[in-house]
Amino acid sequence: MARRELFALIVLGLIVIGVPVAVIGYQYGVRPSASSTRLVDIDLRAPQNGGFAPEAITVPAGETVTLRFAAMDVTHGVAIGPGLGVDLGPIDPGEVKAVTLTFDHPGTYTFYCTTWCSDDHWRMRGTIQVIDPANPAFVPTSAPDPVIAALIAEGVDIDAAHGSTDGHDAEHSLTFTRPLSAEHGAALLPGMSVPAELNVPAGRRTHTPAQALDLLAEANSGAAQADLLDVIAHLWTADTSPETVAAAQDLYNQNCAACHGQYGGGDGPAAGTTAEQPVAFADPAYLFEMRSDVLYAKIRRGGMGTGMPNFGTLFTPEETWALVDYLWTLPTSTP
Numbered sequence: 647m648a649r650r651e652l653f654a655l656i657v658l659g660l661i662v663i664g665v666p667v668a669v670i671g672y673q674y675g676v677r678p679s680a681s682s683t684r685l686v687d688i689d690l691r692a693p694q695n696g697g698f699a700p701e702a703i704t705v706p707a708g709e710t711v712t713l714r715f716a717a718m719d720v721t722h723g724v725a726i727g728p729g730l731g732v733d734l735g736p737i738d739p740g741e742v743k744a745v746t747l748t749f750d751h752p753g754t755y756t757f758y759c760t761t762w763c764s765d766d767h768w769r770m771r772g773t774i775q776v777i778d779p780a781n782p783a784f785v786p787t788s789a790p791d792p793v794i795a796a797l798i799a800e801g802v803d804i805d806a807a808h809g810s811t812d813g814h815d816a817e818h819s820l821t822f823t824r825p826l827s828a829e830h831g832a833a834l835l836p837g838m839s840v841p842a843e844l845n846v847p848a849g850r851r852t853h854t855p856a857q858a859l860d861l862l863a864e865a866n867s868g869a870a871q872a873d874l875l876d877v878i879a880h881l882w883t884a885d886t887s888p889e890t891v892a893a894a895q896d897l898y899n900q901n902c903a904a905c906h907g908q909y910g911g912g913d914g915p916a917a918g919t920t921a922e923q924p925v926a927f928a929d930p931a932y933l934f935e936m937r938s939d940v941l942y943a944k945i946r947r948g949g950m951g952t953g954m955p956n957f958g959t960l961f962t963p964e965e966t967w968a969l970v971d972y973l974w975t976l977p978t979s980t981p
């Protein structure tokens with residue numbers, strides 16, 4: 647064999663063996679220590695088996711972190727909020743899913759399970775504390791929610807028994823003689839006189855439909871109550887878009903249906919496990935005594951020992967309003 651051929655063979659051998667070794671060595675050895683990408687492995691187990699491990703992680707702002715989630719027992723799902731738009735979908739046992747994130751500012755984020763993995767599924771949450779690298783001991787507190795602050799200032803008790811906060815004088819007791827129809831209400835609307843406070847979204851959020859019924863009946867004497875209720879069903883579902891409602895429906899199915907039921911019947915698989923009965927949004931006699939801003943406050947803050955979790959650390963205010971808008975569609979839609 648000529649020397650040149652031997653030399654070529656050695657070079658080829660070095661390339662065939664050397665390149666993969668270099669690549670693998672770079673990926674597993676050099677890269678994690680040489681760059682600022684941090685890898686965090688998080689195991690997922692149903693809450694009674696330990697939940698997320700670790701349950702709390704700290705990340706300096708500006709640093710890129712890869713979170714790698716592995717389901718250890720049953721199928722889970724992972725989303726991270728608020729406002730990050732991260733939803734990894736279901737993760738089956740043995741499967742691993744990862745997301746790489748860079749947080750620009752200090753703050754607190756929540757990773758949470760989106761799949762019905764056990765009765766305690768909704769307890770499955772963990773926190774990402776993003777710290778200021780220059781001031782690691784400082785933990786920013788979130789600003790108070792202006793909607794909840796306004797309710798407190800107004801003296802509204804968001805934990806009051808259902809239907810007792812609206813000051814409704816029972817002048818027109820709520821009776822539903824036929825299924826609600828927002829479409830019918832939309833058709834009637836041009837012939838109705840709508841009081842100013844019901845003509846703007848902000849006004850609708852601070853009135854119950856029962857109060858709206860009193861106001862509408864006053865302004866439209868002689869109108870049938872069933873027609874006025876249809877007009878309200880329209881007004882209370884008109885402040886959103888089909889896209890927003892569809893996105894909120896996904897949030898509802900992932901986070902609420904287990905207790906409140908897929909169609910809002912208050913009859914989800916976990917309904918029997920909570921201290922109090924989950925409310926049935928599909929029942930207009932209940933929902934029409936509720937204010938949207940109170941529903942919003944309840945979703946963000948949760949109940950006090952009732953079994954209603956808080957979702958303020960999972961969803962943005964916009965997502966919470968979208969959920970409220972979705973709830974109003976439940977008494978008017980037939981499964």
Ligand code: HEC
Pocket residue numbers: 768804808809897898901902903904905906916920921922923924925936940941942944945948949950952953954955957969
């Ligand atoms: C683990 C069960 C559970 C889950 C999950 C759950 N809820 Fe509830 N929810 C309850 C219970 C029980 C109540 C009734 C007690 C109370 O009002 O605190 C309730 C009450 C509420 C109320 C207050 C009604 C009122 O009259 O004050 C709203 C609004 C609500 N839930 C919305 C939601 C939304 C939206 C989700 C999902 C993002 C959700 N819930 C997820 C159990 C649950």
Ligand SMILES: [Cu+2]
Pocket residue numbers: 691692721722723759760761762763764767770
């Ligand atoms: Cu889970």
